[in-house]
Amino acid sequence: MGVSPAGSSIPPSRQKNCHNCVQTKRRCDRRMPHCSRCVERNIPCDYSRTRTAIQADRQARRDNANGPASISHPLFSPGPAAEMDYLGSIDADMVADLMPDYPAEPLLQSPIDATHGIDVLMDNQVDLMGGNTPASMSQWLVAFEDDSITERPSTPVDEEITRSYQKMAPMCDNINTWSLHDPSTPLYYITSRVKNFVNDMATHNATPFLHPFLYRAHTPECIMSCFSTSVLYTARTPTNTAMVMRALCKSAHELVAAESVRFVTTTTERLARAQALLLYQIIRLFDGDVALRAQAERDSALLNTWLAELCKMRDNLSTSARLENSVARAQPPEWEQWIFAESVRRTILMAYSVLGLYELMKDPEWDGEPNPWAYTHRWTLSRSLWEAKSSAGFQRAWKEKPQFVMENHSFERFLEHGRGSDVDEFAEILLNVYMGVDETKEFLSSRETPVPVQSA
Numbered sequence: 001m002g003v004s005p006a007g008s009s010i011p012p013s014r015q016k017n018c019h020n021c022v023q024t025k026r027r028c029d030r031r032m033p034h035c036s037r038c039v040e041r042n043i044p045c046d047y048s049r050t051r052t053a054i055q056a057d058r059q060a061r062r063d064n065a066n067g068p069a070s071i072s073h074p075l076f077s078p079g080p081a082a083e084m085d086y087l088g089s090i091d092a093d094m095v096a097d098l099m100p101d102y103p104a105e106p107l108l109q110s111p112i113d114a115t116h117g118i119d120v121l122m123d124n125q126v127d128l129m130g131g132n133t134p135a136s137m138s139q140w141l142v143a144f145e146d147d148s149i150t151e152r153p154s155t156p157v158d159e160e161i162t163r164s165y166q167k168m169a170p171m172c173d174n175i176n177t178w179s180l181h182d183p184s185t186p187l188y189y190i191t192s193r194v195k196n197f198v199n200d201m202a203t204h205n206a207t208p209f210l211h212p213f214l215y216r217a218h219t220p221e222c223i224m225s226c227f228s229t230s231v232l233y234t235a236r237t238p239t240n241t242a243m244v245m246r247a248l249c250k251s252a253h254e255l256v257a258a259e260s261v262r263f264v265t266t267t268t269e270r271l272a273r274a275q276a277l278l279l280y281q282i283i284r285l286f287d288g289d290v291a292l293r294a295q296a297e298r299d300s301a302l303l304n305t306w307l308a309e310l311c312k313m314r315d316n317l318s319t320s321a322r323l324e325n326s327v328a329r330a331q332p333p334e335w336e337q338w339i340f341a342e343s344v345r346r347t348i349l350m351a352y353s354v355l356g357l358y359e360l361m362k363d364p365e366w367d368g369e370p371n372p373w374a375y376t377h378r379w380t381l382s383r384s385l386w387e388a389k390s391s392a393g394f395q396r397a398w399k400e401k402p403q404f405v406m407e408n409h410s411f412e413r414f415l416e417h418g419r420g421s422d423v424d425e426f427a428e429i430l431l432n433v434y435m436g437v438d439e440t441k442e443f444l445s446s447r448e449t450p451v452p453v454q455s456a
Helices: 019-023 037-040 051-063 093-097 118-129 158-172 178-179 186-204 222-236 241-259 267-286 288-314 325-330 336-361 391-400 410-419 425-437 438-444
Strands: 112-115 150-153 380-381 405-408
Touching: 019 037, 037 150, 051 158, 118 425, 158 410, 158 425, 186 222, 186 267, 186 336, 186 425, 222 267, 241 267, 241 288, 267 288, 267 336, 288 336, 336 380, 336 391, 405 410, 425 438
Parallel strands: none
Antiparallel strands: 112 150, 380 405
């Protein structure tokens, strides 16, 4: 049986491989949004283009055959996201209808901050957290439209953030294979804290980046599944480990299979799926199982894509960082709004930190690509705000307790004006990365030292 010419006898509705692999008669692994072969060759990968577009590409390649090669170095690249074997017999056109239109260039060349229109996006979240859940779920599953937000590039890092990177360089440069087994090393401490996020989820239904009241009124299905998996993993025994690992693989696979082809999601769902995948990644990357690690590495590109989407919708505190302390405190935000916004900010920062830590453990010479650290990621350091138990407690803490707008891993100004009692668990982990384990313990021991409230 002869092989049919690409693009001539393969009906688009039956074609499952990408068009480039069809044209070159090469095997396609059908990963979304780009197959591995196209990623390796840095060429556009498309599953649903028309014959006219294919012919136009062929002509363009012939016209440019003798021209200079175009070389690009994007900051962010979607890369291979998730294996699509689970799609079975779904046609390529159907997949195209489900997937967003990915451009030939990377999904996001720099993180984008949403500064206008964020209040509109928060309305549904506030209603949910306040207990105003509609009777019909379709009433709150409102499509998140990117054009509803005025987008602008993130702020590049400043000199203070650059100095913080230089301060952390010795720890990053001294990563050895044996460090994970030496309790006296910073790497052992940091990885232990990261792996403990799964236990936090299992015992408290919260982590340092997932607020305990975030999903109080409505819990997305992916968070429920992640919670169940975390409980199983934390309580595993030699007898039931095999079944626990099956449950873990099933939950992670179902999340990737369902969400990698979804485009219409609420802001809550976008955050939830990123948090769930991050926790699955932590288990699989740091468990020590080679097969789990391989699965997680295949899904890392998808997590990076979801994080880039979160960067587009977050409130990056650009205005708060410029306001005087008295002005910022005069108008406290709604508690529910702040919980959601701060969880987004912390999820982005912690996820990028965990992925970077793993890459450094694999290769101490890792060059940091894709490099989210070229941009400013702000978050709020305040134990009183994060640990507030009610709206009234939050409002009181906002007006009376110290709070600091932090940037990436930089603690320079906080160490001048803050005190140990201001530090919550999220800040403590990053503080250990910034200044070391022993130095952090010494600083935290001074938690009762009074200092005046200072502007961040």
